[in-house]
Amino acid sequence: MTSRRSFIQKLSAGIAIPGLFSFNSPHHIASNTINHSIQGEEFWNDVRKKFPLKDSRVYLNNGTFGPSPQVVLDALQSSFEETNTSGEYGHIEPEREKLAAYVGIKTSEISLTHNTTEGINIICWGLPLKAGDEVIITLHEHVGNALPWLNRAKLHGIILKPFEPKATQAENLDLIKSLVTPKTKVIAIPHVTCTTGLVFPIKEISAFARSKGIFTAIDGAHGAGTFDLNLNDLGCDLYTSSYHKWVLGPNGTGFLYVREEVLEQVQAYQVGAYSDLGWDMYQNPPEFKGYVPTAHRFDYGSQSLPMMKGAVAATYFHAEIGKGKVEARVRELNQYLFDGLVEMNSLLDVLSPSESESRISMVTFKPKKMNFQEAAGLISKEGFRISQVPESKLDAIRISTHIYNSKAEIDSFLEATKKVLG
Numbered sequence: 007m008t009s010r011r012s013f014i015q016k017l018s019a020g021i022a023i024p025g026l027f028s029f030n031s032p033h034h035i036a037s038n039t040i041n042h043s044i045q046g047e048e049f050w051n052d053v054r055k056k057f058p059l060k061d062s063r064v065y066l067n068n069g070t071f072g073p074s075p076q077v078v079l080d081a082l083q084s085s086f087e088e089t090n091t092s093g094e095y096g097h098i099e100p101e102r103e104k105l106a107a108y109v110g111i112k113t114s115e116i117s118l119t120h121n122t123t124e125g126i127n128i129i130c131w132g133l134p135l136k137a138g139d140e141v142i143i144t145l146h147e148h149v150g151n152a153l154p155w156l157n158r159a160k161l162h163g164i165i166l167k168p169f170e171p172k173a174t175q176a177e178n179l180d181l182i183k184s185l186v187t188p189k190t191k192v193i194a195i196p197h198v199t200c201t202t203g204l205v206f207p208i209k210e211i212s213a214f215a216r217s218k219g220i221f222t223a224i225d226g227a228h229g230a231g232t233f234d235l236n237l238n239d240l241g242c243d244l245y246t247s248s249y250h251k252w253v254l255g256p257n258g259t260g261f262l263y264v265r266e267e268v269l270e271q272v273q274a275y276q277v278g279a280y281s282d283l284g285w286d287m288y289q290n291p292p293e294f295k296g297y298v299p300t301a302h303r304f305d306y307g308s309q310s311l312p313m314m315k316g317a318v319a320a321t322y323f324h325a326e327i328g329k330g331k332v333e334a335r336v337r338e339l340n341q342y343l344f345d346g347l348v349e350m351n352s353l354l355d356v357l358s359p360s361e362s363e364s365r366i367s368m369v370t371f372k373p374k375k376m377n378f379q380e381a382a383g384l385i386s387k388e389g390f391r392i393s394q395v396p397e398s399k400l401d402a403i404r405i406s407t408h409i410y411n412s413k414a415e416i417d418s419f420l421e422a423t424k425k426v427l428g
Contacts (some may be wrong), residue, residue: 009070017311019055022316031343036083039306050335050361050412053327057410064415065391069200069228069406070367071256073318085312101314102302105261108321110236114300117262118309122227123150125246125262128198129223130154130194137163137192139367144400145170146199151225165189171199174361175207175233182211191345192221193275197245198228201398202341202358203368203406213403221268227251230261231320233258234329243268252367252408255320256313264301277319278306332409336367339407346420353427357402370395371401373427383425388422 035366039054056075057064065073089095098118106116119125135141135158143155145168159166163351167185172178193215199204212222222242229235229245231252237245245263249255264272274281281303284295297303298312305415324332347356347369378401382394385403392403407416 040231041106046078047413050130050409054410056323059410063391064411064419066405066407066411066415066419067391067393068252068408069203069349069404070251070393071257071411072231072251072408074103074254074316075410076324078255078316078319082312084315085315087225089234089312092222096311097310097313098309098311101311101318104318105314105321108325109230109261109263110238111263112266113265115263115331117264117301117304118314119246119260119262119305120258121250121260121373122151122225122246122248126225127154127222127261128262128274129246130158130274131275132304133192133221133223134271134273135162135164135191138165138189140165140167140187140189142169142185142190143165143193143194143195143270144168144199146201146204147196147257148200148225148227148397150227151194151196151383164191171202171204171206173208173359173364175205175363177365178204179207179210179214179225183214186218186220190209190218190220192223194225196221196227198366198368199233199396200228201400202370203228203365203404203418204359205366207363208242209240212243212321213339216241216243217417228367231324232333234333237263244272249317249320253320254408255321256316259317260311261300262304264304266276269299269301272304272325274308278310327409333366335409336407337365338363338412339402339411340365340367340369341420342413343405343407343416343419347371347423349428350420350424353424355397357400367408368402368406372400376427383424385419385422388426390419390422 021140044052056077057073058076059073102116102118105111105118108114141155141164143166155166158164169181170305172181177399193211195206195209204232209258215222220354223244223245226245228251230247231254243265248260248261250257255310282295283298286293291351341362344356344358344365347354354371354373357372358365379394382392382403385392395402395404
């Protein structure tokens, strides 16, 4: 894995972000950012100060939206002002290079999208499938992964094989292996389910799938920004995510990873400027010279440079803290929350897996003696932003914590939950 220092140095060339890197010395980390001289809860309390989140409510819903640190807002504002005062809206290729480096892939393997669902649609419609081909999928999909595949099944006759996830990584790997038949063409599952926060063993699943000639198409909405993610090492064929959740970047920014070995097997259907190798309407017949030999063919036309600058600023923020350190903290808070909820087993059922490897950032529970919507409403009134999970017939409550949260906030939430449910 790339070290924090070398990652920052690789990303810093050619971009200046106010409050994060000096304009004159792009490799210099400003002293008013992350203070690595302090440790423990004091360090994370200092990180919390980098976010403009109000203290009037405890935010526990990062699985829906990740509030940005101030440095991201500064980067957005600076780029919007520069763009609109100079009239030069610029191109996003330098940002593309930095965003590819953040997840450990080649610049040629990343397409810059607006969200995870956009990437899933590119995957779903681009893969070479015909009627009768099977796609393995879960019963715990977000609408953004479910609907595209349901739509293609409706229109093209592919067969979806949904399954109920098991409690452990070993069980889920064995289950997926058991579902494969000679007709299986794609395993289209989430890295982390949006329902219970279950983590699938994507590296092992990808290795198995490749040995069988099966595509792995991963919904990574909850993967980027939680794991110390290196997609080249993960080994999947296709992976799509958003920057507005766990990366803590702007809404309307995301990416699609297409492993270079499978690029020519994924058909581009929506194209435009920068997707092509050239075209000529004056030829008879008009000529289209083909697609650019990279994943850039899947994004096209004018992109928002300020939004991509904001996404890059968010990855810098993670890198400055240390991607491994971010993952460790996310896991630490998740375990702390999980343990606290398990102690309330007379009041609620924890639906998230107990195996620590099968969790990272979210815990879902269901009240035993109260309707989940009523309970969620009452907990919210105590000053907490949480999420309801009617999906997959769970009728539950999901709590998702990130690096701006503290153990004290979790303690406060646990006390409020006990008060409401007791």
